[in-house]
Amino acid sequence: MLNIGRKLESFQMKEIQSKLFQFFFKKEADMKKIQQTWSLTAEVKVQIKNLLEYYKTVKLGRQLAAVVGEVMEYNLFEGENGKKKFIKAKIRMKIDQPVKMGTNIGCKIDGITWVDFKYEKLPTFCYFCRMIGHDEGICEKAEEQEGGSQSKSKELEHG
Numbered sequence: 772m773l774n775i776g777r778k779l780e781s782f783q784m785k786e787i788q789s790k791l792f793q794f795f796f797k798k799e800a801d802m803k804k805i806q807q808t809w810s811l812t813a814e815v816k817v818q819i820k821n822l823l824e825y826y827k828t829v830k831l832g833r834q835l836a837a838v839v840g841e842v843m844e845y846n847l848f849e850g851e852n853g854k855k856k857f858i859k860a861k862i863r864m865k866i867d868q869p870v871k872m873g874t875n876i877g878c879k880i881d882g883i884t885w886v887d888f889k890y891e892k893l894p895t896f897c898y899f900c901r902m903i904g905h906d907e908g909i910c911e912k913a914e915e916q917e918g919g920s921q922s923k924s925k926e927l928e929h930g
């Protein structure tokens with residue numbers, strides 16, 4: 772991690788929620804520098820669901836967890852009382868890109884299977900654009916799309 776705070780005099784950071792930060796910039800140039808050099812991350816726990824029983828290995832678990840972000844811890848848990856095994860990982864993921872809800876894995880015998888990522892303790896999350904930091908009620912992308920469809924229907928009315 773670069774020591775950005777020291778480099779940029781006009782840079783301030785205020786914690787507004789655990790692991791969510793709001794930034795204040797005096798110069799636009801500083802903002803650009805930050806965007807280039809530092810992506811915000813959040814620590815999340817993910818359970819990997821929908822895996823075939825014989826896919827449940829520590830090695831594959833790690834590979835799948837790496838789809839979400841930087842894997843910090845991972846393990847294969849033995850389910851108690853005859854319950855199925857499951858893979859769980861602690862991951863540092865970037866919050867400036869959409870949250871990954873799963874991934875495809877496949878092999879020649881079984882074909883391609885969709886694997887679900889079930890997040891524990893995900894920060895405020897938008898189900899519309901899958902970004903962390905806001906919910907769909909205040910989502911700019913959802914608003915944009917609503918606006919877009921409205922103007923389209925107007926065109927149809929007049930056309």
Ligand SMILES: [Zn+2]
Pocket residue numbers: 897898899900901902905906907909910911912913
């Ligand atoms: Zn959104």
